[in-house]
Amino acid sequence: MARRRGDDFENSEVFLEVQGALARKIKRLRLDRDLSQRQLASIADVSGPHFGLIEAGVGNVSLLVLVKIAKALGVSVADLFEGAGSGKSGVDSAIVRLSGTLEKVEKHLERRRDEFARFGDELKDFMREHREAPNSTAVERGPEPVGKTRRQPKSASREEGPN
Numbered sequence: 327m328a329r330r331r332g333d334d335f336e337n338s339e340v341f342l343e344v345q346g347a348l349a350r351k352i353k354r355l356r357l358d359r360d361l362s363q364r365q366l367a368s369i370a371d372v373s374g375p376h377f378g379l380i381e382a383g384v385g386n387v388s389l390l391v392l393v394k395i396a397k398a399l400g401v402s403v404a405d406l407f408e409g410a411g412s413g414k415s416g417v418d419s420a421i422v423r424l425s426g427t428l429e430k431v432e433k434h435l436e437r438r439r440d441e442f443a444r445f446g447d448e449l450k451d452f453m454r455e456h457r458e459a460p461n462s463t464a465v466e467r468g469p470e471p472v473g474k475t476r477r478q479p480k481s482a483s484r485e486e487g488p489n
Contacts, residue, residue, distance in 0.1 A: 349383035
């Protein structure tokens, strides 16, 4: 199916700004009423995952769902949009998006730091074990198999021979 001309609007600064402002407003009103996302989604008769996406500012929301959410919060649909699209510049909304991305990067780095710390601890343990028993590799190899003898270098066997 061919894309319509207006489909790029979903990625425009204006749309993303309104979507983010709506999400923040819904979250603020939900928290003011001391409700969890699951509770509000249940009251509004909206699926939990869909509500989570709407409140995160990434889910597309229909008018029907907006009416249900507004009713569950005890406000009008217009109240949900109060302040949306005003007072925030494109730079501000970009900063908000970057902030979210930075939080993800921070969590990723935290996991990596834990992995490196674990690796460092394992390396210290390994080094400690090998410092305590420097000849442990010979012991760990065990005795040579029966029937196999070590060959002496030719130069050593010549020296031991008759003169």
